[in-house]
Amino acid sequence: MSSTLFIQHSQFDQHSVPPSHPESPLRSLAVETRLRQTGLWQDLSIQTCQPVPAHLFKQIHNPGYIDQLYQIAPAKGMILADPDTPLTFNTLGAAEEAAGSGIQAVKQVLSGEFNNAFCAVRPPGHHAEPGKTLGFCFINNIALAAEYALNNSEIKKVLIFDFDVHQANGTIEIFKNRDDVMVISTFQHPFFPFSHWTNLPDNVLSIPIKAQTASTMFRRLIEKKVMEAVSKYKPDMMFLSAGFDAHTNDPMGGLDLIEEDYYWLTQMSMSLAKTYCKGRLVSMMEGGYNLEALALSSHQHIQALSGN
Numbered sequence: 001m002s003s004t005l006f007i008q009h010s011q012f013d014q015h016s017v018p019p020s021h022p023e024s025p026l027r028s029l030a031v032e033t034r035l036r037q038t039g040l041w042q043d044l045s046i047q048t049c050q051p052v053p054a055h056l057f058k059q060i061h062n063p064g065y066i067d068q069l070y071q072i073a074p075a076k077g078m079i080l081a082d083p084d085t086p087l088t089f090n091t092l093g094a095a096e097e098a099a100g101s102g103i104q105a106v107k108q109v110l111s112g113e114f115n116n117a118f119c120a121v122r123p124p125g126h127h128a129e130p131g132k133t134l135g136f137c138f139i140n141n142i143a144l145a146a147e148y149a150l151n152n153s154e155i156k157k158v159l160i161f162d163f164d165v166h167q168a169n170g171t172i173e174i175f176k177n178r179d180d181v182m183v184i185s186t187f188q189h190p191f192f193p194f195s196h197w198t199n200l201p202d203n204v205l206s207i208p209i210k211a212q213t214a215s216t217m218f219r220r221l222i223e224k225k226v227m228e229a230v231s232k233y234k235p236d237m238m239f240l241s242a243g244f245d246a247h248t249n250d251p252m253g254g255l256d257l258i259e260e261d262y263y264w265l266t267q268m269s270m271s272l273a274k275t276y277c278k279g280r281l282v283s284m285m286e287g288g289y290n291l292e293a294l295a296l297s298s299h300q301h302i303q304a305l306s307g308n
């Protein structure tokens with residue numbers, strides 16, 4: 001049995017956005033293709049997502065928001081749920097699988113079947129607020145997974161570390177002022193979504209980073225702060241909102257990380273999870289829009305997770 005679980009959608013072309021849209025089905029294909037080419041695929045336990053019923057979304061989102069999403073979703077073609085975010089005929093099915101994958105991962109990591117898990121799912125989730133679609137995100141996948149983990153009597157506190165180039169506004173808004181969840185967000189600043197970076201609640205550690213910051217400086221800026229925050233909070237389980245759009249070749253982000261930085265980020269997180277959480281770690285894909293950079297970066301991330 002492998003130590004790392006990899007969860008993918010039941011069909012490749014879920015949430016089929018227009019071809020020009022950066023958050024495309026080609027993203028998950030790029031992740032998988034790289035894993036197969038390098039042989040790492042054989043070392044992982046591969047599962048397909050089990051969808052969850054939409055009423056579970058109401059644990060973290062406003063019920064009216066969820067009802068409205070299902071009302072406006074088109075039977076064919078697409079509409080724009082916000083100016084950047086197409087809602088297509090198969091978006092909500094993909095969202096049910098993406099959110100379901102987090103719960104599926106939590107169950108199996110908590111049962112001890114796997115050390116950790118990566119969910120290669122879309123649409124991403126970390127910009128989705130309790131009542132708002134934003135930045136390609138509808139349902140906050142990582143928030144639902146974290147909330148689910150807290151149902152387990154062994155899990156009193158969870159920590160979400162979001163290293164996407166964009167700030168985790170949705171995750172912060174969902175969990176603000178909770179003492180059983182801590183959110184750490186490293187992000188380019190100033191940058192989209194241009195919110196949630198002043199007057200933050202005590203359970204949020206925000207680490208804004210200037211555009212064009214590269215590996216050495218990035219590591220220096222975040223390492224001490226993240227380690228101090230985790231060691232002070234002492235979570236029972238860790239979650240990663242794994243966005244790969246801080247890579248220097250990403251067309252959207254303006255940071256200058258390289259793929260090896262994702263190996264480093266992952267190892268640091270695993271070492272903290274080992275110290276405080278019996279290694280329990282679930283990672284879910286967020287951004288990353290240059291297919292080559294996404295493939296290389298996610299490979300580094302999963303390689304570290306699998307202990308290779």
Ligand SMILES: [Zn+2]
Nearest residue numbers: 164166245287
């Ligand atoms: Zn992003």
